[in-house]
Amino acid sequence: MRRLFILSILALPFFFSCKKNNGGSSNNPVDTLATGWKQIFFVDPANLIDIFFINNTGFTISPGAVYKSVDGGNNWTRLTQTAPNFMNIGMGSEMNAAFVVAPNFILSTHSAGAGFDTATLADNYLTDVFFVSSTVAYAAGKNIWKTTDGGVNWTKLHTFTTDSIGYKSLYFLNEQTGWVVRADGLYATFNGGVDWNKVPTLGFDFSTAGDVFFRNATTGFITDRLYFAKTNSGGASWSKTFTGTPTYHDIHFVTDNIGYISDGSRIYKTTDGGSTWKTEVFLIDKHLVELHFTDVDHGWACGSDGTILKFNQ
Secondary structure: OOOOOOOOHHHHHHHHHOOOOOOOOOOOOOOEEOOOEEEEOOOOOOOOOEEEEEOOEEEEEEOOEEEEEOOOOOOOEEEEEEOOOEEEEEEOOOOOEEEEEOOOEEEEEOOOOOOOEEEEOOOOOOOEEEEOOOOOEEEEOOEEEEEOOOOOOOEEEEEOOOOOOOOOEEEEOOOOOEEEEEOOEEEEEOOOOOOOEEEOOOOOOOOOOOEEEEOOOOOEEEEOOOEEEEEOOOOOOOEEEEEOOOOOOOEEEOOOOOEEEEEOOEEEEEOOOOOOOEEEEEOOOOOEEEEEEEEOOEEEEEEHHHEEEEEEO
16 A cells, blocks of 8 residues: 655655654653554664555565565565665565556566566656556556556556646555545546546645545545545545644555554544544654555554554454
8 A cells, every 4th residue: 555745756855854743641752552553673774655465475665675574574674676766565466566666667576575577667757556456556657557467567548637746646446446646636437547537525635645545436535634534425525534733644444444544653543434533553753654454453554763563453
């Protein structure tokens, strides 16, 4: 999953310079982790910007390096593959994964990180990649791209006429139905990425941050730098139910009712479909970025200074 609040790769230093969040008790704040969460020792003091798992195999990235775990995130190894501007991870299987490298590269592995292929796309604004099966994935930049061989070859499906600069965040339910957050709004496709229609999101500003997550064709969730909202009508109307700090908010729902969002130094949890939220994690001097869950009992988060959190219920 996938999603940084950056206008371009030049904004990464700013992203991590804003990591301090004086939450918790105003007199004596302390790190707080709810039952099931623990912090994992990481091999480097790197600023981690994405994390993804399938079963016990997972990857995390800093802007310049790829790391791999084969034991559910308890231990990590830095891979020899490097790149200057890693952006996002997508996984189709334990063997197949793809990594967006700004501005126009996608590295893919078909051997769980033992080797990599490089694809150069005619698109200088790539930011996200999303798998819908072990080998079929989509990528978002100025254009929407599709691969059917795990990332070796890519076909351009659609070109947007607006919003070249800005972070793009993808979410697909299947090979036909998906959404992309762009700086100028939320778009949906129902024919495999060939055509995209703008979804009304009155009051939301995606110019510097945004994420999207759908449980099915009608129930979905969006965030911008401040707000979280839910739709039960496929995006025809939205209800704001959360206001956070000015940052990127990643979303992951594991059931229709249980979901999580990141908010700077915190992770919040809902058990009623996003109507109410409670603090699940608070770290005094860390900035949490990405969330990923494989099921209701297994999840991970990553962030600044080599922060890895693991949830195991």
